[in-house]
Amino acid sequence: MIHNQIPTDIHFMRRALELASLGQGSVSPNPMVGCVIVHNNRIIGEGWHQKYGSWHAEVNAIHSIQEHDLELLPESTVYVTLEPCTHFGKTPPCSDLLIEKKVRRVVIANVDTNPLVGGKGIEKLKNAGIEITTGILEKEARWLNRRFFTFIEKSRPYIILKWAQTADHFIARLDFNSRWISNDWSRRLVHKWRGEEPAIMVGTTTAQYDNPRLNVRDWTGEDPVRIVIDRHLRLSPSLHLFDQTQTTLCYNLKKDESREYIQYIKCASESTFLAEMMVDLHQRKIQSVIVEGGSKFLQELILSDLWDEVRVFTSDQTFGTGIAAPAFGGTLIDKISIKKDQLLVFIPVTDSYKQSIYTR
Numbered sequence: 001m002i003h004n005q006i007p008t009d010i011h012f013m014r015r016a017l018e019l020a021s022l023g024q025g026s027v028s029p030n031p032m033v034g035c036v037i038v039h040n041n042r043i044i045g046e047g048w049h050q051k052y053g054s055w056h057a058e059v060n061a062i063h064s065i066q067e068h069d070l071e072l073l074p075e076s077t078v079y080v081t082l083e084p085c086t087h088f089g090k091t092p093p094c095s096d097l098l099i100e101k102k103v104r105r106v107v108i109a110n111v112d113t114n115p116l117v118g119g120k121g122i123e124k125l126k127n128a129g130i131e132i133t134t135g136i137l138e139k140e141a142r143w144l145n146r147r148f149f150t151f152i153e154k155s156r157p158y159i160i161l162k163w164a165q166t167a168d169h170f171i172a173r174l175d176f177n178s179r180w181i182s183n184d185w186s187r188r189l190v191h192k193w194r195g196e197e198p199a200i201m202v203g204t205t206t207a208q209y210d211n212p213r214l215n216v217r218d219w220t221g222e223d224p225v226r227i228v229i230d231r232h233l234r235l236s237p238s239l240h241l242f243d244q245t246q247t248t249l250c251y252n253l254k255k256d257e258s259r260e261y262i263q264y265i266k267c268a269s270e271s272t273f274l275a276e277m278m279v280d281l282h283q284r285k286i287q288s289v290i291v292e293g294g295s296k297f298l299q300e301l302i303l304s305d306l307w308d309e310v311r312v313f314t315s316d317q318t319f320g321t322g323i324a325a326p327a328f329g330g331t332l333i334d335k336i337s338i339k340k341d342q343l344l345v346f347i348p349v350t351d352s353y354k355q356s357i358y359t360r
């Protein structure tokens with residue numbers, strides 16, 4: 001590659017990433033993918049993967065090209081955030097399409113670690129004589145698709161732990177009342193987040209005392225699948241979680257049972273409970289989950305290294321006494337003030353690829 005091509009490649013890949021991000025919340029368990037087609041520094045086509053099961057980014061980008069520009073394809077560069085696919089999934093392989101259109105060059109951010117694709121797309125394009133560049137904005141693209149890559153590489157959902165704590169680090173009063181620690185604006189942001197993940201999870205005591213709805217009310221977005229831990233089936237069926245307005249999965253040690261909106265999933269033992277739950281969630285293709293407490297359950301996940309992001313709101317209220325917030329160690333990657341609340345975002349210390357984005 002000619003050295004001075006890199007700033008140009010970064011410029012157009014940034015646009016492709018921007019387009020990819022428009023698929024957030026609609027494409028899971030697929031990755032978000034964006035594509036930009038460029039001829040002589042002019043964008044002639046753009047597209048992104050818009051919905052699970054629908055056309056891939058490359059197809060949408062090619063379809064967006066105006067009739068009179070189609071002849072430019074053999075002299076064009078395709079910027080795509082993920083290696084083009086080679087398999088017949090819900091749509092035909094994108095690598096075949098790019099070969100058929102005889103594009104000159106393909107620039108890729110991430111090689112796909114999906115075993116169905118893994119390097120095969122690049123190989124196929126190269127064999128067809130197409131020039132390939134990889135690794136442009138690789139870390140940024142991996143961060144955007146962190147849910148997808150974690151799901152594929154760790155065979156479990158990407159796990160976001162979220163809680164609100166007082167300035168003296170309590171998540172509830174001693175009588176289990178936690179309404180409300182964070183302010184209206186922070187809680188509205190949480191509703192946006194709920195719409196961004198396919199599933200939301202809480203522990204038994206939280207389900208019992210808060211009787212949460214766990215839906216998206218203060219933002220627009222699809223309601224996530226609700227997941228509750230109730231190992232000994234102590235929860236009352238009259239809770240909102242079981243109101244049949246949305247699917248609820250209940251992981252327990254007692255029974256397997258499937259009803260229209262409620263599925264009880266039995267894990268074999270206490271000691272393997274969390275691991276079994278992860279296997280089951282992976283099988284159900286639940287790519288990510290936001291865990292909204294309580295403290296005990298969050299702590300169990302932290303102790304088992306089952307987390308990828310912590311988002312914690314700290315308000316200016318103090319309780320003096322109460323249920324302590326979970327303890328954890330992580331690397332701070334973001335800090336935002338929301339009126340008087342402070343939102344801090346952490347990732348595990350060991351996640352070097354994510355950290356490198358923030359420490360450059």
Ligand SMILES: NC(=O)C1=CN([C@@H]2O[C@H](COP(=O)(O)OP(=O)(O)OC[C@H]3O[C@@H](n4cnc5c(N)ncnc54)[C@H](OP(=O)(O)O)[C@@H]3O)[C@@H](O)[C@H]2O)C=CC1
Pocket residue numbers: 162163164165170171172173175176177178181202203204205206207209210229230231232270273274292293294295296297298300323
């Ligand atoms: N401020 C905030 O952001 C939030 C505050 N809250 C507050 O927190 C309080 C409840 O929190 P807390 O008392 O900590 O309870 P939790 O809601 O965390 O309930 C404890 C959970 O941990 C499970 N558990 C315990 N040990 C294990 C293990 N080894 N493996 C797997 N699971 C395990 C329990 O299972 P089981 O019981 O089935 O045995 C139960 O589901 C409420 O007052 C609520 O209002 C809740 C959420 C958020």
Ligand SMILES: Nc1c(N[C@@H]2O[C@H](COP(=O)(O)O)[C@@H](O)[C@H]2O)[nH]c(=O)[nH]c1=O
Pocket residue numbers: 163164178179180181182186187190202206207210211212213214215292293
């Ligand atoms: N108290 C508290 C939170 N509590 C979380 O919100 C849940 C209630 O959800 P819903 O019934 O859908 O409104 C509750 O069970 C707990 O998980 N969240 C916050 O952002 N800030 C707060 O101060």
Ligand SMILES: [Zn+2]
Pocket residue numbers: 056057058084085092093094095
């Ligand atoms: Zn494809």
